[in-house]
Amino acid sequence: MELYESIERIRETKPLVHHLTNWVTIYDCAQITRSVGALPVMAHSRQDALEMVGIASALVLNIGTLDDELVDTMVLAAERAAELNVPVVLDPVGAGATTPRTEASKRLLDTGAITVVKGNAGEITTLAGGVAEVRGVESMAAEGAEAAAGMLASEGRIVAMTGPVDHVTDGGRTALISNGTALMGDVVGTGCMSASVIGAFAAVDPDPFEATVNALSSYGIAGEKGAVGSPTPLEFKSRLIDGMASLSIEDGGRMKVKR
Amino acid sequence: MELYESIERIRETKPLVHHLTNWVTIYDCAQITRSVGALPVMAHSRQDALEMVGIASALVLNIGTLDDELVDTMVLAAERAAELNVPVVLDPVGAGATTPRTEASKRLLDTGAITVVKGNAGEITTLAGGVAEVRGVESMAAEGAEAAAGMLASEGRIVAMTGPVDHVTDGGRTALISNGTALMGDVVGTGCMSASVIGAFAAVDPDPFEATVNALSSYGIAGEKGAVGSPTPLEFKSRLIDGMASLSIEDGGRMKVKR
Amino acid sequence: MELYESIERIRETKPLVHHLTNWVTIYDCAQITRSVGALPVMAHSRQDALEMVGIASALVLNIGTLDDELVDTMVLAAERAAELNVPVVLDPVGAGATTPRTEASKRLLDTGAITVVKGNAGEITTLAGGVAEVRGVESMAAEGAEAAAGMLASEGRIVAMTGPVDHVTDGGRTALISNGTALMGDVVGTGCMSASVIGAFAAVDPDPFEATVNALSSYGIAGEKGAVGSPTPLEFKSRLIDGMASLSIEDGGRMKVKR
Numbered sequence: 001m002e003l004y005e006s007i008e009r010i011r012e013t014k015p016l017v018h019h020l021t022n023w024v025t026i027y028d029c030a031q032i033t034r035s036v037g038a039l040p041v042m043a044h045s046r047q048d049a050l051e052m053v054g055i056a057s058a059l060v061l062n063i064g065t066l067d068d069e070l071v072d073t074m075v076l077a078a079e080r081a082a083e084l085n086v087p088v089v090l091d092p093v094g095a096g097a098t099t100p101r102t103e104a105s106k107r108l109l110d111t112g113a114i115t116v117v118k119g120n121a122g123e124i125t126t127l128a129g130g131v132a133e134v135r136g137v138e139s140m141a142a143e144g145a146e147a148a149a150g151m152l153a154s155e156g157r158i159v160a161m162t163g164p165v166d167h168v169t170d171g172g173r174t175a176l177i178s179n180g181t182a183l184m185g186d187v188v189g190t191g192c193m194s195a196s197v198i199g200a201f202a203a204v205d206p207d208p209f210e211a212t213v214n215a216l217s218s219y220g221i222a223g224e225k226g227a228v229g230s231p232t233p234l235e236f237k238s239r240l241i242d243g244m245a246s247l248s249i250e251d252g253g254r255m256k257v258k259r
Numbered sequence: 260m261e262l263y264e265s266i267e268r269i270r271e272t273k274p275l276v277h278h279l280t281n282w283v284t285i286y287d288c289a290q291i292t293r294s295v296g297a298l299p300v301m302a303h304s305r306q307d308a309l310e311m312v313g314i315a316s317a318l319v320l321n322i323g324t325l326d327d328e329l330v331d332t333m334v335l336a337a338e339r340a341a342e343l344n345v346p347v348v349l350d351p352v353g354a355g356a357t358t359p360r361t362e363a364s365k366r367l368l369d370t371g372a373i374t375v376v377k378g379n380a381g382e383i384t385t386l387a388g389g390v391a392e393v394r395g396v397e398s399m400a401a402e403g404a405e406a407a408a409g410m411l412a413s414e415g416r417i418v419a420m421t422g423p424v425d426h427v428t429d430g431g432r433t434a435l436i437s438n439g440t441a442l443m444g445d446v447v448g449t450g451c452m453s454a455s456v457i458g459a460f461a462a463v464d465p466d467p468f469e470a471t472v473n474a475l476s477s478y479g480i481a482g483e484k485g486a487v488g489s490p491t492p493l494e495f496k497s498r499l500i501d502g503m504a505s506l507s508i509e510d511g512g513r514m515k516v517k518r
Numbered sequence: 519m520e521l522y523e524s525i526e527r528i529r530e531t532k533p534l535v536h537h538l539t540n541w542v543t544i545y546d547c548a549q550i551t552r553s554v555g556a557l558p559v560m561a562h563s564r565q566d567a568l569e570m571v572g573i574a575s576a577l578v579l580n581i582g583t584l585d586d587e588l589v590d591t592m593v594l595a596a597e598r599a600a601e602l603n604v605p606v607v608l609d610p611v612g613a614g615a616t617t618p619r620t621e622a623s624k625r626l627l628d629t630g631a632i633t634v635v636k637g638n639a640g641e642i643t644t645l646a647g648g649v650a651e652v653r654g655v656e657s658m659a660a661e662g663a664e665a666a667a668g669m670l671a672s673e674g675r676i677v678a679m680t681g682p683v684d685h686v687t688d689g690g691r692t693a694l695i696s697n698g699t700a701l702m703g704d705v706v707g708t709g710c711m712s713a714s715v716i717g718a719f720a721a722v723d724p725d726p727f728e729a730t731v732n733a734l735s736s737y738g739i740a741g742e743k744g745a746v747g748s749p750t751p752l753e754f755k756s757r758l759i760d761g762m763a764s765l766s767i768e769d770g771g772r773m774k775v776k777r
Contacts, residue, residue, distance in 0.1 A: 016395045027287070027545065034447050035445075041356075042324060044326070045324075048359040051359070066566065067563035136536070188548045232760035232764075233552075233763060234760050238491070242494070246491075286707070293706050302583065304584060315654075
């Protein structure tokens, strides 16, 4: 599906994008979901979360403030989503920094229910079994990250490794996206929000690879437009979020994707 | 009490408005409470929450990210508030979307301690036993919503059904409030924040029906003033919240209430 | 260490500032940590929190939305930090308002692991055993607060009592900081954020007394600069947070500290 066709479909059908997410960026994830035209919901207790999956068009899992019970619920929610053909996006925040984060991410991947795993170089490299340094939730170093992304991908699982250039692969196809701005690195939550945007695109596009490419491109384009005039970090964040609501058909021409 | 008299009383007496609320909009609920002139507090663990009720002037319950233990604590807090004549505002977020949300809302209403229940058409219609569609936390359809609001209201319980026109009733009296702006629908949290505003007004006005009408009117007026110049959604949200702090006696003349 | 030397060292070394904090202001605490140049992480479940201490350069504990399990984890995290010589900042939010808050704060102080305790007059006075009124999380009255701060301080524990003039003492040395602006009182979260800033400075400065003085001064200076032109409260908050990222060597000359 073309980028703008996806956006129009999101705005018209208002898909429900269900989140089990962290408490730090939960508001921004909800608001960017709304901004792109979808309906956000955040429900984390067992029964509530599982019922929400039943009416959702996409599920976003983010382990940023995980605990044992939440991870158990995420596993059940992912499995239920897979049964219902609801696409699942995983943001393995801080995988590589601590054992619980690495293990929770692996356990979620092992369900086979993850449609797209989106992380920074350190997180993706860790999950592919490579060597990386993750300081808290920040990638400090990663060896052979692109190869790691390829190894983690499979026919049914897209890997989106974000950074100055986003690297998206399903093992066969690969896309390099250079949209975006360095300002994104100055604001807490830009990574988390990108997973919500992928969720919204995956909710309306049957090809999760194209959905991920379109989502990250449009997010980067909104970032580029928001960066005009060198706003301060929080000014930029508001513009980035609000900018998703005003993307137009012309913005499709700003995509910088190399396949 | 007149609208501006209420605002002055809030600013002078700084009533404590205690919240057991959700993790998505918790900051905005706290900040708008502060902005209207009251003191917010958010405390959700059992003993802490119950002690806070003992020094609070209003209690706001919001089930947006409920879990079993939180709902049990909400029931106890509501009962304690009723004993102490502290008004209780319930925001039954997503009632109708999942069983836990519908049941928690009913259980809270069954305590008899709820002074004002504020929800969208889908939530209110669901709780009155009618037919409605709630997608996540959004009302998509509701049959006979106004009649439902009337049925749910009683002498001791105000129903505030919010939408393009807010419908407030205690079963006998009814008020239709047309203040507000469509921009409120573009921002996550405007519904939650309105419950906090009702809490602040109910803290100083012995008539919860008038408190609710004044709260929703003033909130709508702040929205109208904030909408001037067509801000983007998050610009609007900041203006809406900050605008509550600068409402003046002249703004009372902007009320659009039909009784 | 001089104020600007500290800031440069934070920006160069990007220390990890780990938080166990509340759900109301968690985003703002993360973002101001990033803004000052450090890396924030928020991890509250037992094993995850303890592993994060192992790679952190400072630990910030905030009891704003405490529960029993979280307090137990805070105690363990503080003890682990002390073993590793990681400085610990405690924000005893609402101590004096309810028993759980007062007791949790005392328990954390009793670990002997708290490097800096930062609170308002009511909280500090309560913890020193004095008479104070804390309404929710707000200090309404405190008797003999400065003497209380002195009593609570000890060789290994700095007390930072914030207000129109911040009072910092280690029992021997005392500093009075008059930087800041009244606008800080109009925004939820300015207290919590100041603890994060202290954490970032303490991460790079071996003298926690000087770290605290520099942190509160620079925070106040960012506030003064942000207050120019009388912004509305949320405009001010964004400027305050973003302002920490643009402090320059010249700003060191704006310090108003009396020793």
